Amino acid sequence: MDSTMPLAASGARTRPDGDRSHIGRITVIALVFALLAAMVLSMTTGASGASLGNFLGALISGSEGADALRDYAVIVNIRLPRMVLGVLIGAGLAVSGLLMQGLFRNPLADPGLVGVSSGAALGAVVIIVLGGTAMAPFTTALGIWSLPAAAFGGGLVTTFVLYRVATRGGQTAIATMLLAGIAIGALAGAFSGVLTYIASENQLRDLTFWGMGSLAGATWIKVLAAGPIIFAALVFAGFLAKGLNAMTLGEATASHLGVPVQRFKRITIVAVAAATGASVAVSGGIGFVGIVVPHLLRLAIGPDHRYLLPASALLGATFLLFCDALSRTVVAPAELPIGIVTAAFGGPFFLWILLHRRSAFAW
C-alpha cells in the first residue's frame, strides 16, 4: 500500500518460501516420461508373443510374412486400442477423483466411493439389458455412444443428487457425503440388480465381464465411443485449476476471489460425470484410481491444482497401464480383471490414509 508500487521486482528472482511450483513442474515433466515408458510396456506385454520390434521391422521393410501379419494384427487391433483406452480411462478416473475432492473440499471423495460409479453403471446396465427393447429408440439414435451416454446420464444424476444432499450453504459434511454416497450407490445397485435379474443369458455374461472392470475387450469402436467424451472432460478440467484452488477456501470466499461459483460447480459436475460415465461404460468398475493417484501426488507436490490436474491425468494413465500389464502377466495366459488389481493396490492404500492422516480430516 505504499504509494510507490513495489511491483517491479528488482534484482535476482529468488524462490520464496512455500512456493512449490517448481516441484509441480518437474513432477509433471517426469510423469510424461513415466507415461511414455508405461505405454511401451503396455505395447510389449501380452499373452501372444507379438513383439513391437517385429512389427516395426515389418512396417519399415514392408515384409508381409505370416509372423509380421500376425504381430500387426495383435498390435494394431488388440494392444493399441487397449493402450489408448487405458490412458484415457486412467487419466479420466484420476481427474474425476481430483475434481470431486476439490468440489466437495474433501480428500476422501471419489466417484467409486460415493456412488457416482454405481449411478453410471446403472445407466450402462439399462442399455445392456434394455437396449434391444424399451431403450431401442435411444440406442438406435446414439449408436456406439448410447452406452457411454447413458452412463454419463447416470453419473450426472448421482453426482447432482449427492451434491444437493451433502452440501449446505457451500459446506460439505464429510459424514453426510459418505453416507449419502453409500445410500445412492446402494439404490443404484438395487436397480441394477433388478435389471440383472430380468437379463437374458447372453446379457448376463456381458454384465458379469463388464462389471468386474477390465480393459480386455478394448476395441477401436470403444475408443471412439468413450475417447472423445473423456478427452473433452479432461480439456474442460484443465480450466478449473485456479477455481479449484479458490474453492478450498469455501464457496463464499471463492466467489469473493472472482470465481463464478455456480457455473464452476456445474462444469465440474458435468466433467466428473462425463469422465466417470464414459470410463464405466467401456471398462466397468475400476476403483480406487481416483483416490490413490491424487492423494499420492498431493503428498509429493502439494495441493495446487494447477500442477495436480495434469500430474493426476498423467499418473492415472501410467498407473492404469501398469495395473493392466500386471493383470495380463500374473496369471498368464489368462488375465485378471484390472479392477481386482487396482483394488488390491487401492484398498490397503485407502486404509493407510485413514490410519495415518486421520487428524487431517475434520471428522
Next chain:
Amino acid sequence: MIDIDSVSVKLGTRQILHDVSLSASSGKLTAIIGPNGSGKSTLLKALCRDHAYSGVISIDGRDIAGMSPLEIASLRAVLPQSSNLPFPFTVREVVAMGLTAGRPGVDRRALHHLPEEALNRVDLGGFGGRFYGELSGGEQQRVQLARVLCQVWEPVIDGVPRYLFLDEPVSSLDIKHQLMIMDVAKRFARLGGGVIAVLHDLNLTALYADAILALRDGRVVASGRPEKVLTDAVLEQVFDVPLRVGVAPRAGTRFVLPQSVEMAARASVA
C-alpha cells in the same frame, strides 16, 4: 463510495434486515456495530452478494447486482471470520490465492513477490513455507488478511478506490495483533481505499472508526460520525446495557466503559 440503499434481507421466513441504508466513502473506515443477531454479518454478506437482498447496493455508482464476479473481485476483497482448509497448502500458497482474479495489464511475474510483502505487512514474514493448518487461529486469520491484501494491494488504481470488507477481523486475536490488523485497515483507508468492518469491540471502534453504523434487530439505530453514535444514550439503546462513554484525557479518543447492572443495584442497596 459504497451505497447501501434501503436493503432488506429475508432468510426463510425471518426478516433479518429492515430497510438498512448506509453510505461508506472511500478514504474512511466504517464500522458496523450491534449486539449478536442484530444483522451486522448479514449486512456484510449482502454486500458480498452471499445473501439475496432487496434494495440497491452500489460501488461508485454501479449496481453490484449487475457486475461479474471477476469485476467485483478487482474492486473489493473480503476477509471472512475464519477459514479452514481441507488440503495441506503452505502459507504462501494461501496468500497467493488472493491473486486468483489476476490483475489486468499487470505482468504475472511482477506480482510474484506480492505474497511475501503482504505477509510482512501482517507480521508473518518468514512464515511462507509453513503449513496453514499448523498455525494458530490468530496466525491463520493474519494469513487470510495477507491474502485479502494481495487481492486489493493498491487502495487506489487510476483514481478508482478499492474496498476491504472485514467480518469481525480481530475477534480471535490478542491485543497486539488486534491493533496491528486495525492499523493495516486504517492505513488502507488513509491511502484512499474504503474499509467496512463488522466490529464487536467498542473501544477498537472508538479508536479506529471514521464512521459508525449501529444496528439492532435488523434496523439502523444510529449512523454517522463517532461523536454522534458513541454516546451513552445511543449505545444503551443498541446494546440494552448501561455503557459510559468517556474521552481519554490526553489522546482525546473516546472509550467505552461497561456498567454492571447487578453491581449498580447492589451499590444502591448498600
